[in-house]
Amino acid sequence: MLETMKKSNTLGALPVTVLGSTGSVGRQTMDVAALHGLRVEGIAGSKNIALLEEQIRRFHPMWCAVEDETAAGQLAVAVADTDTKVLPGREGVLWLASAGESRTVLNSIIGTAGLAPTLEAIRAGKNVALANKETLVTAGEFVMREAREHGVSVLPVDSEHCAIFQCLNGEPRDRVKKLLLTCSGGAFRGKKRDELVHVTRREALAHPTWKMGAKITVDCASLMNKGLELIEAVRLFDVAPDDVEIVVHPESIIHSMVQFCDNAVMAQLSVPDMRLCIQYALTYPDRMPSCLEPLDFKTVGRLTFDVPDEETFTLLPLARRCVKAGGVMTAVLNGANEAAVAAFLDDRIGFVELFDLVESVVDDAVQIDRPTLSDIEEADRAAREAVMRRLTH
Ligand code: MG
Numbered sequence: 001m002l003e004t005m006k007k008s009n010t011l012g013a014l015p016v017t018v019l020g021s022t023g024s025v026g027r028q029t030m031d032v033a034a035l036h037g038l039r040v041e042g043i044a045g046s047k048n049i050a051l052l053e054e055q056i057r058r059f060h061p062m063w064c065a066v067e068d069e070t071a072a073g074q075l076a077v078a079v080a081d082t083d084t085k086v087l088p089g090r091e092g093v094l095w096l097a098s099a100g101e102s103r104t105v106l107n108s109i110i111g112t113a114g115l116a117p118t119l120e121a122i123r124a125g126k127n128v129a130l131a132n133k134e135t136l137v138t139a140g141e142f143v144m145r146e147a148r149e150h151g152v153s154v155l156p157v158d159s160e161h162c163a164i165f166q167c168l169n170g171e172p173r174d175r176v177k178k179l180l181l182t183c184s185g186g187a188f189r190g191k192k193r194d195e196l197v198h199v200t201r202r203e204a205l206a207h208p209t210w211k212m213g214a215k216i217t218v219d220c221a222s223l224m225n226k227g228l229e230l231i232e233a234v235r236l237f238d239v240a241p242d243d244v245e246i247v248v249h250p251e252s253i254i255h256s257m258v259q260f261c262d263n264a265v266m267a268q269l270s271v272p273d274m275r276l277c278i279q280y281a282l283t284y285p286d287r288m289p290s291c292l293e294p295l296d297f298k299t300v301g302r303l304t305f306d307v308p309d310e311e312t313f314t315l316l317p318l319a320r321r322c323v324k325a326g327g328v329m330t331a332v333l334n335g336a337n338e339a340a341v342a343a344f345l346d347d348r349i350g351f352v353e354l355f356d357l358v359e360s361v362v363d364d365a366v367q368i369d370r371p372t373l374s375d376i377e378e379a380d381r382a383a384r385e386a387v388m389r390r391l392t393h
């Protein structure tokens with residue numbers, strides 16, 4: 001598959017399918033597609049039918065899947081004059097993931113709903129440009145095994161993993177000593193637990209560097225995002241949890257680093273812009289001009305580094321504990337966190353309660369050492385239910 005991709009140096013020749021095209025990463029993927037005249041074969045989106053209609057009229061995809069059936073019906077009427085076929089429901093999304101000529105499916109569907117489409121795409125022999133970290137967190141061993149068996153690549157779209165992927169390029173894995181995962185520190189860097197008790201939803205949603213959806217922005221503020229990324233790195237790059245070090249780097253200019261056996265460190269730097277990661281995943285192993293501003297060291301100023309405060313931000317060590325435990329524990333962690341973040345965004349719990357709630361659900365969860373996919377789904381469901389039970393008590 002990589003050989004075929006290597007031969008092609010024009011993006012237009014590589015049709016892509018974009019799952020989650022109306023979200024933050026999805027919209028930026030469409031920007032990259034527009035910049036390079038990329039053929040978008042299929043899109044899948046949420047209830048934002050106005051934006052889906054706009055994307056259909058601009059990119060002329062063959063298919064547009066809409067999970068919400070009512071929204072799908074409305075969209076079908078709105079775009080009846082186009083050649084795009086609207087595919088309703090969950091089946092529509094799953095069908096689209098494996099359909100057509102696209103060699104790469106970019107998946108930025110939010111949450112565990114992204115897992116099944118990822119597996120569909122892999123089983124159809126497609127590379128997956130993965131912006132959905134839950135897929136790797138909950139069922140990473142499964143996904144990577146399937147990808148190996150089908151001879152396809154999982155290309156990270158998360159900025160840190162894209163950076164590591166670039167730093168690793170061509171180096172044998174046994175020469176790698178450590179992955180250095182950088183972390184902006186989130187909206188509450190430097191704050192202690194007692195200062196976080198009265199944090200509001202609005203404060204948690206103000207991220208210093210990246211503009212993203214609400215769930216991931218809360219995860220950035222709680223450092224759970226870095227915990228999930230740690231798990232993601234372990235799965236993607238097949239390294240031990242203790243060989244992933246978190247480095248707080250508030251400027252977000254270095255997107256992550258790799259330390260090799262000779263203690264040489266490779267880092268990837270650029271202005272923070274997801275479109276670079278999206279484009280690299282779509283053009284790999286080639287590089288193409290991008291819409292990014294070049295990094296200007298005359299204005300960059302100081303780059304600073306620190307260690308994360310794991311005593312305050314307890315979800316980060318909890319994530320390390322879960323990936324070490326393996327089995328279903330990362331699925332439990334992720335499911336509990338998704339439910340707890342939703343409760344925080346609903347003003348049902350405070351910010352610190354969010355940490356404690358997730359930890360207590362993990363502590364009470366039942367481990368299964370060699371889980372099947374349905375064990376993982378069940379653990380995820382049980383973790384969400386455990387959050388709900390604790391909320392109503
Ligand atoms: Mg990231």
